[in-house]
Amino acid sequence: MSSPVLDLPRVGDPAVDPDEYVAALIHWHFTASTGSPFWLRRARSLDFDPIADVRTFADLRLFPNVVDEFRDVPVEDLIPRGLAGEDRVIAGVYESGGTTGAPKRFVMFDRWMEFALGWDEIHYADLGPANVLAVAPSGPHMFGEFAARRARRHDGVRFTVDLDPRWIRRLIERDGPGAADLYAEHIIDQAAHILATQAVGILITTPPLLERMARRDDLVELIRKNVRFICWSGAHMDADSREIFQAEVFPGIPLKGLYGSTTILGMSRERAQEADSGLAVFDPPSPYIAFRVVDPTTGDDVAFGDRGQVVMNHLTKYALIPNNLERDHALAVEPPPGWFGCSVADVGPVATFDDHAVIEGVY
Amino acid sequence: MGEFLHIDALGPTGPYRSRNRRPLTSLSGAPIGEISQVPSLYVRRTVAAMRAAPVVPGAQRLDALDRAAELFATASLGGLGWDEYTELVSTASGVPNAVVRQSADWIADVLRSQRHTVELAMPRGAVGDWRDARTRDGSAVWTRRGEVFAVHAAGNTPAVHGLWPEALALGYKVLVRPSAREPYTAFRLVEALRQAGFPPATLTLLPTDHDVADVIIAEADYTIVYGGQDVVDKYGAIPTVLTQGPGRSKILVTADVDWREKIDIIVDSISHLGGTACTCASAVLVEGDPEPLARALAERLGRIPSLPADHPDAILTVAPTASVVEVDQYLHKVAGDARPLLGGDTIVDELPSGGAVLRPAVHLVDSSRAPQLGVELPFPCVWVGPWQPADGIAPLRDSLVLTAMTIRAELIDALLDEPSITNLYLGDNPTTWLRPGIPHDGYLGEVLMRTKGMIRTAAGSSAA
Structure with a gap:
């Protein structure tokens, strides 16, 4: 049976005890009557006993990163047997991007999705009714469904355009960075038509697409006039761009990011207060999603304020996805008191400079 | 070189210091300053602002280029006089001081000679301005193929900045991405040209990382890119990119x-x-x-x-x-x-x-x-x-x-x-012989300009 500590919180619930939570979580996923076929099978090849050895958040590091195995495993095997009733309602099966090899598949449960969607509800509290325009991937990506649910919460409709990021990547691989231009502009053209003819109060998109919208004066005008909230996700927004968007392009319109991944079935929200450095800070919904930032060479946690590679964990009764090493680098930031791991800021890819050793030629 | 140097972007509305910066170092590796690295959003907005800016009229451009030659060679720009500038380039980038001076003198010569160079590069059947009387009988007018010309500069010698002033003379707006190793010449030259009369939105300096450099190529009408064989291989097939690779x-x-x-x-x-x-x-x-x-x-x-x-x-x-x-x-x-x-x-x-x-x-x-x-x-x-x-x-x-x-x-x-x-x-001419007005790798005008036929009747038009 599920321990109540694993139930998603209701407003006013007291914070859960971290160690109690981890113990209940591990018990759930590694008990034959409640765990998923995947983990029950996988437990046999672990060199430790999860129930005996994993008692704290730190102990979770014993687990290997198994997300690569999610490329091939039948999704039924990912469903914990203990889920029943409302808990067992599936919202969808979503895939990670598939930038490196075949995509990985994850089962999204409806209750969890509503909770994950509500994580940044605070930003939308005063918005009232609004339609949503999602210029973002739909299909196997969770992004589109989140946008649809966002619209429902605001008694609005979701407008959307088709967008296939994997095809864009294929084009770039084949023909270089300029190749995606035509496709991207085609997306923006469709978004422009919606913005010009429909009442859009919430714009949900990725930073690169927002940047393309910002190039068109007519679109900037429409967004400034109608849109009351801009939510970005799915890619990085560097601190300089964020500042330019806020100060020059869309002044006065809240611009909030969600940093997450399909591999953790959710996102972290932008903290209301920026760090002293002016950087946006992202808080995951601990204990259900928890981040660590590690030194890429040693794997050890870096100190708060230092940069490293992001490790994500999904820790709910709906799924157990520990120690997923992302490609992103970020600053580790002190989380709110009592939270697992850390919060993150200044998330981005590893910087590349053009000082590689090209020797031939004079330049 | 006591002071900590800041090479910031010189954008269409003024200097811009990004949060993302990389260190400038001396030959020993000691940090001597920082150079801003602007994001792609800033590049796109800059190019849009440059497109929207009016073209400086031809005669004013040539006068400004003359003035810029004097400023570049004599003035204190960005806090650096001529001697301090050449010393900085040689100590920071390792280019011998005499080479820096020779190359920088060359840049001043190039600026001064644009009046002449543009004339030399223009087809003989064309006039530079449609108001020329020859269009009344029908003639070609030399016109720009685009508006914005970008430069991905190199740091091996200041002389790499001797080519792009021709684009400015032709009426292009120019965006310079300086070398991270030697951004000082680009900075000084842009400052000189701006003080000489080119409005900020017609000439910008945008230091960027490698990825954003590609955004510049995508946004500009034409780009000249300095680099090794890898750069020639990467960009050689793009018709709007002029590569300056190994000379061999x-x-x-x-x-x-x-x-x-x-x-x-x-x-x-x-x-x-x-x-x-x-x-x-x-x-x-x-x-x-x-x-x-x-x-x-x-x-x-x-x-x-x-x-x-x-x-x-x-x-x-x-x-x-x-x-x-x-x-x-x-x-x-x-x-x-x-x-x-x-x-x-x-x-x-x-x-x-x-x-x-x-x-x-x-x-x-x-x-x-x-x-x-x-x-x-x-x-x-x-x-x-x-x-x-x-x-x-x-x-x-x-x-x-x-x-x-x-x-x-x-x-x-x-x-x-x-x-x-x-x-x-x-005969007796070294491979390194160069003179303003003589093409280095063709005239830029051969790529950046085209002729258009024009015939007009005189009524109502301004006098030639």
Whole structure:
């Protein structure tokens, strides 16, 4: 049976005890009557006993990163047997991007999705009714469904355009960075038509697409006039761009990011207060999603304020996805008191400079 | 160089310091400042603002270029006078002070001569302004193919900034992405041109990382990109990109000419500007036995002293020791079976003041088809080999400049007809010869401009 500590919180619930939570979580996923076929099978090849050895958040590091195995495993095997009733309602099966090899598949449960969607509800509290325009991937990506649910919460409709990021990547691989231009502009053209003819109060998109919208004066005008909230996700927004968007392009319109991944079935929200450095800070919904930032060479946690590679964990009764090493680098930031791991800021890819050793030629 | 330097973007509405910055270092690796790295959003907004800005009228452009020449050569810009500027470039980038001064003087000459250069580059059937009376009888008007010209500059010598002022003279708005190693010349030149009258939205300086550099190429109408063979391979097929890759400049001496009388010119071609220019000769082909010439070159080049870059007599470039070692290792690898006559042991000469000098190298190859003849390295490094008439012009292909020391008219005709030889100099002229108004790799106007036919009736039009 599920321990109540694993139930998603209701407003006013007291914070859960971290160690109690981890113990209940591990018990759930590694008990034959409640765990998923995947983990029950996988437990046999672990060199430790999860129930005996994993008692704290730190102990979770014993687990290997198994997300690569999610490329091939039948999704039924990912469903914990203990889920029943409302808990067992599936919202969808979503895939990670598939930038490196075949995509990985994850089962999204409806209750969890509503909770994950509500994580940044605070930003939308005063918005009232609004339609949503999602210029973002739909299909196997969770992004589109989140946008649809966002619209429902605001008694609005979701407008959307088709967008296939994997095809864009294929084009770039084949023909270089300029190749995606035509496709991207085609997306923006469709978004422009919606913005010009429909009442859009919430714009949900990725930073690169927002940047393309910002190039068109007519679109900037429409967004400034109608849109009351801009939510970005799915890619990085560097601190300089964020500042330019806020100060020059869309002044006065809240611009909030969600940093997450399909591999953790959710996102972290932008903290209301920026760090002293002016950087946006992202808080995951601990204990259900928890981040660590590690030194890429040693794997050890870096100190708060230092940069490293992001490790994500999904820790709910709906799924157990520990120690997923992302490609992103970020600053580790002190989380709110009592939270697992850390919060993150200044998330981005590893910087590349053009000082590689090209020797031939004079330049 | 006491003060901590900031190279910020010079955007359409003023300077911009991004949060994302990378260190500027001296040759010893010591940090001396920071350079902003602007995001792609800033690039896109800048290009949009540049497109929206009015074109500075032709006569005003040329006047401003004249004024900019004086400012560039004399004024205090960004807090640096001329002497401080040249000293900074040589101590920070390792380019010898005399080379910096010579290259920077060249830039001032280029600015001053645009009036003339633009006239020379324009087709004879065209007028520069439709108001010219000749359009009343019908004529061509020389017009821009685009609005925004971008420059991905290099840091090997300030002279790389001698090409793009032509685009400014033609009425393009120009976006300069400076070298991260030597952004000081680009900064000084943009400052000078702005103070001389080019409004900020017509001329910008945007330091960026590698990825954002591609956004500049995508946003601009045309871009000139300096780099190695990798850059040529990456961008060569894009019609809006003009690549400035390895020059592979060469010298040919045929048997009717005695090389002994030309040795100064040949040495000068190899070592001019410390061997850092794409016009510096990297291969010499000799009809007959090449060895005596190779030995003479080794003797002459071997005499050049190793000096700190800021020494007034310095000729050779200085670079961080690790990168000089890397160049040396690469030289050994590509030299293969070539016979070293100079620099075969090592070209690395460490200086007590920091960094290492790249010493000259001379190698002898045994065939005009030796692959080493196409290897250009950023210091005086020359491959000397045999040539005979039966070899034809194939070994001379792919040369930015070819100096042909020959009196054979048929050979000269063939070399002039060869499309991959860009400039052909004859007789006593080093490959490094340059004069404002003479094309370096064609006139920029050949790419950036086109003619349009025009006929007009006089009524209501302003006087010519």
